[in-house]
Amino acid sequence: MAIGRTDILSSKFFMYVNNEPKEGADFLNVTDKYTGKVVTKVPLATPEDIEESIQGAVCATKAMSTLGAFERKLALQIVVDELQRRAEEVAQYITIESGKPIKDARGEVQRSIDTFQIASEEATRINGEYLALDISQRNKGMQGITRKFPIGPVSMVSPWNFPLNLVAHKVAPAIAVGCPFVLKPSSRTPLSALVIGQILSTCESLPKGAFSILPCSREDADKFTTDERFKLLTFTGSGTAGWDMKARAGKKKVVMELGGNAPCIVEDLVPDLQTTVQKLVFGGYYQSGQSCIHMQRLYVRQELYSQVKVALIEAIKKLKMGDPHEDDTYIGPMISESSAESVEQMIQDAVKKGANVLTGGHRKGPFVEPTLLENVPLDAVAMVEEIFGPVVLIYAYKTFKEAVDEANNTHYGLQASVFTTDINKVFYAFEHMEVGGVVLNDSPSVRVDSQPYGGLKDSGQQREGVKYAMEDMLETRVLLMRNVANLVH
Ligand SMILES: NC(=O)C1=CN([C@@H]2O[C@H](COP(=O)(O)OP(=O)(O)OC[C@H]3O[C@@H](n4cnc5c(N)ncnc54)[C@H](OP(=O)(O)O)[C@@H]3O)[C@@H](O)[C@H]2O)C=CC1
Numbered sequence: 001m002a003i004g005r006t007d008i009l010s011s012k013f014f015m016y017v018n019n020e021p022k023e024g025a026d027f028l029n030v031t032d033k034y035t036g037k038v039v040t041k042v043p044l045a046t047p048e049d050i051e052e053s054i055q056g057a058v059c060a061t062k063a064m065s066t067l068g069a070f071e072r073k074l075a076l077q078i079v080v081d082e083l084q085r086r087a088e089e090v091a092q093y094i095t096i097e098s099g100k101p102i103k104d105a106r107g108e109v110q111r112s113i114d115t116f117q118i119a120s121e122e123a124t125r126i127n128g129e130y131l132a133l134d135i136s137q138r139n140k141g142m143q144g145i146t147r148k149f150p151i152g153p154v155s156m157v158s159p160w161n162f163p164l165n166l167v168a169h170k171v172a173p174a175i176a177v178g179c180p181f182v183l184k185p186s187s188r189t190p191l192s193a194l195v196i197g198q199i200l201s202t203c204e205s206l207p208k209g210a211f212s213i214l215p216c217s218r219e220d221a222d223k224f225t226t227d228e229r230f231k232l233l234t235f236t237g238s239g240t241a242g243w244d245m246k247a248r249a250g251k252k253k254v255v256m257e258l259g260g261n262a263p264c265i266v267e268d269l270v271p272d273l274q275t276t277v278q279k280l281v282f283g284g285y286y287q288s289g290q291s292c293i294h295m296q297r298l299y300v301r302q303e304l305y306s307q308v309k310v311a312l313i314e315a316i317k318k319l320k321m322g323d324p325h326e327d328d329t330y331i332g333p334m335i336s337e338s339s340a341e342s343v344e345q346m347i348q349d350a351v352k353k354g355a356n357v358l359t360g361g362h363r364k365g366p367f368v369e370p371t372l373l374e375n376v377p378l379d380a381v382a383m384v385e386e387i388f389g390p391v392v393l394i395y396a397y398k399t400f401k402e403a404v405d406e407a408n409n410t411h412y413g414l415q416a417s418v419f420t421t422d423i424n425k426v427f428y429a430f431e432h433m434e435v436g437g438v439v440l441n442d443s444p445s446v447r448v449d450s451q452p453y454g455g456l457k458d459s460g461q462q463r464e465g466v467k468y469a470m471e472d473m474l475e476t477r478v479l480l481m482r483n484v485a486n487l488v489h
């Protein structure tokens with residue numbers, strides 16, 4: 001069923017306090033990132049709403065931890081079914097609130113369904129271990145078993161670039177393990193998270209206080225970072241916000257997915273020039289490069305450099321920029337005009353320092369043309385920092401080792417990729433690249449929702465990817481037993 005923008009205007013959105021929809025005393029306007037117009041408003045939580053939600057989460061801790069695996073699985077399955085049923089509607093919300101092209105928004109909905117599906121399966125696989133502990137004469141007769149228990153209330157802060165799936169990557173693991181949570185979505189894209197709230201509010205198996213979803217200002221959200229009643233803070237967003245939150249988080253565990261400037265090394269064309277270039281285009285320009293695994297630095301073996309460069313320029317020039325609601329749009333508006341301006345400034349800084357623009361390079365309002373830059377010097381901001389936009393830097397290299405060294409020459413370390421048919425080079429890259437993940441024969445921008453996902457260096461700490469996020473939300477407890485098999489009679 002086709003759903004137009006006007007249908008969205010008729011939907012009313014609530015925040016969720018202790019599982020219940022609630023109106024707000026104040027509102028947050030939601031803008032269509034293509035038209036720039038306000039399309040709807042959502043309630044803005046007050047400090048009192050936040051306090052009530054934290055108290056509710058604390059109260060729900062016991063009830064959540066004693067839910068059966070089948071009950072947690074059932075709640076997650078309800079989300080899967082509802083997202084499947086409402087897929088097109090939710091994709092439209094994503095496109096409106098984020099400016100993401102509709103085909104990418106549809107892809108995000110399908111990925112979110114996978115994320116909840118994986119969690120519903122993992123909910124039934126939380127196991128412990130048997131420990132043989134008779135390791136010396138002193139420990140004769142000792143054995144043990146371990147069990148994993150939910151850590152307790154989780155504080156969640158999510159970004160705008162995947163407003164549904166990055167919420168799913170926090171919410172689904174929490175439900176799978178039985179942790180209550182309080183989530184603050186990005187103020188630029190609150191709708192997708194509130195749809196998850198709508199669905200969860202129908203899950204009768206979740207005890208009161210299991211979840212709260214609260215659009216709120218950064219200032220009012222300070223308790224998400226500092227409140228000691230939370231046992232874990234999981235944050236996805238910029239390094240500036242993330243490292244500051246970690247420094248102020250106190251005793252709670254902190255999971256952080258931050259930025260990157262992902263490198264890609266083309267040693268061979270795998271399987272051919274056309275396929276390689278198609279994957280490079282996806283990595284560099286998909287959703288206007290607004291992903292922290294956006295392929296930013298492209299290293300091409302010297303012998304292949306000219307043909308890759310020419311084919312890439314040709315492919316980039318064909319990308320359609322415009323209305324993200326149109327099926328064939330590849331480049332939509334960026335999240336805001338000011339984000340587009342900072343990308344433009346990075347391009348201009350690189351050019352001033354000696355780079356050539358091979359294609360693109362211009363900004364119009366919130367749109368930045370898909371851009372390919374050559375000869376960008378090592379001290380250009382575009383080389384050193386994350387470009388959260390549709391810009392790729394291309395370099396030629398002589399040896400594979402040199403390319404790996406260059407790829408590592410950054411303070412980020414999220415994902416990297418290598419195109420090669422040489423197994424030794426695959427393992428060399430896997431061993432030496434300072435990242436959380438190496439992708440073979442595809443762009444570094446690929447993510448499968450069940451993989452461990454996260455970075456080193458300034459790119460963050462810990463891993464998401466349902467099973468791995470669940471590990472952080474669980475505490476291991478051991479039962480130590482001496483002489484349990486001795487019967488007196
Ligand atoms: N995954 C990634 O790598 C992402 C990287 N970025 C990078 O960050 C830049 C800025 O984007 P922006 O959205 O401002 O990213 P931020 O990291 O500033 O914001 C991400 C989320 O954190 C919230 N937040 C920020 N500071 C605090 C705080 N002190 N306490 C509680 N919550 C807080 C934001 O709330 P609110 O929306 O209310 O301000 C939002 O929900 C982008 O241009 C991009 O470079 C952005 C998003 C994702």
Ligand SMILES: O=C(O)[C@H](O)COP(=O)(O)O
Binds near residue numbers: 161162237291447
């Ligand atoms: O594909 C993805 O899931 C994202 O690139 C991950 O989100 P991030 O941009 O915040 O890392």
